[in-house]
Amino acid sequence: MDGVSDTATAEPRLKAARAGQERGPKQDRSRATHRRLLEAAVACLAEHGWAGSTVSVVAERAGVSRGAAQHHFPTREDLFTAAVEYVAEERSVALRALFPEGAEGAGGAEGAGGAEGAGNGGVTGRPAVVAALVDLYTGPLFRAALHLWVAASNEDQLRPRVTELEARVGRETHRIAVELLGADESVPGVRETVQGLLDMARGLGLANLLTDDAGRRDRVVAQWAVLLDEALG
Amino acid sequence: MDGVSDTATAEPRLKAARAGQERGPKQDRSRATHRRLLEAAVACLAEHGWAGSTVSVVAERAGVSRGAAQHHFPTREDLFTAAVEYVAEERSVALRALFPEGAEGAGGAEGAGGAEGAGNGGVTGRPAVVAALVDLYTGPLFRAALHLWVAASNEDQLRPRVTELEARVGRETHRIAVELLGADESVPGVRETVQGLLDMARGLGLANLLTDDAGRRDRVVAQWAVLLDEALG
DNA sequence: AAACAAGCAAGCATGCTTGCATGTATTTAT
DNA sequence: ATAAATACATGCAAGCATGCTTGCTTGTTT
Numbered sequence: 421m422d423g424v425s426d427t428a429t430a431e432p433r434l435k436a437a438r439a440g441q442e443r444g445p446k447q448d449r450s451r452a453t454h455r456r457l458l459e460a461a462v463a464c465l466a467e468h469g470w471a472g473s474t475v476s477v478v479a480e481r482a483g484v485s486r487g488a489a490q491h492h493f494p495t496r497e498d499l500f501t502a503a504v505e506y507v508a509e510e511r512s513v514a515l516r517a518l519f520p521e522g523a524e525g526a527g528g529a530e531g532a533g534g535a536e537g538a539g540n541g542g543v544t545g546r547p548a549v550v551a552a553l554v555d556l557y558t559g560p561l562f563r564a565a566l567h568l569w570v571a572a573s574n575e576d577q578l579r580p581r582v583t584e585l586e587a588r589v590g591r592e593t594h595r596i597a598v599e600l601l602g603a604d605e606s607v608p609g610v611r612e613t614v615q616g617l618l619d620m621a622r623g624l625g626l627a628n629l630l631t632d633d634a635g636r637r638d639r640v641v642a643q644w645a646v647l648l649d650e651a652l653g
Numbered sequence: 654m655d656g657v658s659d660t661a662t663a664e665p666r667l668k669a670a671r672a673g674q675e676r677g678p679k680q681d682r683s684r685a686t687h688r689r690l691l692e693a694a695v696a697c698l699a700e701h702g703w704a705g706s707t708v709s710v711v712a713e714r715a716g717v718s719r720g721a722a723q724h725h726f727p728t729r730e731d732l733f734t735a736a737v738e739y740v741a742e743e744r745s746v747a748l749r750a751l752f753p754e755g756a757e758g759a760g761g762a763e764g765a766g767g768a769e770g771a772g773n774g775g776v777t778g779r780p781a782v783v784a785a786l787v788d789l790y791t792g793p794l795f796r797a798a799l800h801l802w803v804a805a806s807n808e809d810q811l812r813p814r815v816t817e818l819e820a821r822v823g824r825e826t827h828r829i830a831v832e833l834l835g836a837d838e839s840v841p842g843v844r845e846t847v848q849g850l851l852d853m854a855r856g857l858g859l860a861n862l863l864t865d866d867a868g869r870r871d872r873v874v875a876q877w878a879v880l881l882d883e884a885l886g
Numbered sequence: 887a888a889a890c891a892a893g894c895a896a897g898c899a900t901g902c903t904t905g906c907a908t909g910t911a912t913t914t915a916t
Numbered sequence: 917a918t919a920a921a922t923a924c925a926t927g928c929a930a931g932c933a934t935g936c937t938t939g940c941t942t943g944t945t946t
Contacts, residue, residue: 450923469807471704474903485925496904566859570803573862574702583863612876619873620849622856626799629806630816640852643845651880683893707933718895729934
């Protein structure tokens with residue numbers, strides 16, 4: 421199937437054998453199935469919503485049997501809490517993809533400098549940055565996350581995890597947005613301005629859930645890019 | 654065991670009395686049950702989400718039996734599509750409650766029982782208007798609407814109705830927002846500015862779903878009220 | 887006052903989802 | 917190569933939600 425793409429530190433619950441077996445599935449097929457189940461879970465979440473994403477549906481989409489899914493994730497909660505982490509990781513990847521170069525590196529990049537590093541290769545100019553940020557909230561990943569949020573708001577098992585996810589990804593998004601926009605957060609109001617922009621992006625993504633009015637979205641984005649330009653100087 | 658049920662009159666009588674306390678034992682009882690089911694449906698939607706809002710739960714909350722619910726709404730779809738209309742009506746009422754009763758606009762419609770409005774008869778000043786608009790997206794009504802949207806995005810039966818609802822309420826919200834803000838839509842960009850503001854409000858309401866960070870919300874609202882003031886002149 | 891219709895409550899049948907148990911195949915270790 | 921363990925597939929029972937049918941209470945009509 422796919423190559424060895426060791427991204428997730430798998431935590432399958434298998435007990436160490438007596439003869440010094442290292443933890444983790446040694447078989448590539450297992451990892452592939454694991455990953456495929458996660459991807460299928462996210463895709464189903466975006467397409468069929470929470471209630472419609474039964475383990476049977478997810479397993480079928482993943483191309484495996486329901487028993488296989490159960491083998492990897494004993495309960496439904498386990499499957500989707502794992503999917504939560506997967507979504508967070510994917511969104512972070514998509515986020516960092518906005519960086520053509522510059523400060524990157526997995527996990528690190530805590531540079532809170534602020535007013536430097538605006539002009540980059542891929543995304544240049546405030547309007548383009550705003551458009552790129554909004555685009556983050558129009559794809560299937562945000563769709564899945566949205567379904568996850570709504571479901572988590574009423575599922576006690578999911579809520580803490582999804583809340584933590586949202587906080588983490590939200591912080592990262594804000595940080596990257598500040599950098600890309602070249603905003604100086606030491607100036608009063610700038611932080612709230614960027615936050616409001618991201619909230620608007622969220623709102624646009626929410627509106628996009630039912631009717632994909634790209635025209636309206638583009639106009640709003642263009643106008644707010646102007647307002648942002650004036651606000652940030 | 655008990656063969657024929659000859660002494661099963663006490664319990665129904667009690668329930669009937671409770672139902673009768675609403676209004677006079679007339680044909681109005683049917684309407685009362687009808688309305689109570691709708692309110693219960695909306696409340697359950699906000700509290701338990703779509704999947705958690707079974708007809709049993711809704712009926713129990715409404716204080717009627719599941720059979721009664723079925724009598725009024727033969728199918729679950731009927732119940733919640735009716736709830737859709739109810740939500741739209743309630744949101745419109747909450748919207749019109751923002752009018753200080755002096756501005757133009759079609760229809761007076763004084764509040765016949767203010768829902769969860771901000772409780773200010775007259776909203777004066779741009780910051781107050783923005784805050785009032787955002788407050789529209791933090792209450793249980795928006796919560797119910799949000800669950801409805803997400804559910805409708807994957808339910809073929811609901812989607813057209815909820816889409817129509819959103820369009821209608823969205824237009825009304827926009828119109829009222831323009832009036833309250835004293836914005837001149839003939840000026841290019843003003844329309845998109847207001848739309849972006851409402852999208853931001855939606856985004857804030859969405860974020861409010863998981864974590865009710867009123868402080869952050871207030872700060873964002875305050876900042877963007879300033880920006881809006883500058884943009885609208 | 888009696889008959890009729892409507893609102894309402896309870897029971898039953900069906901379909902679906904979850905979780906567990908059993909069986910089979912592929913892989914790893916001795 | 918044999919044996920053990922893991923990965924996977926299939927079958928089964930329990931729980932729940934929906935929809936339908938039946939029976940009882942309440943209100944209207946003649």
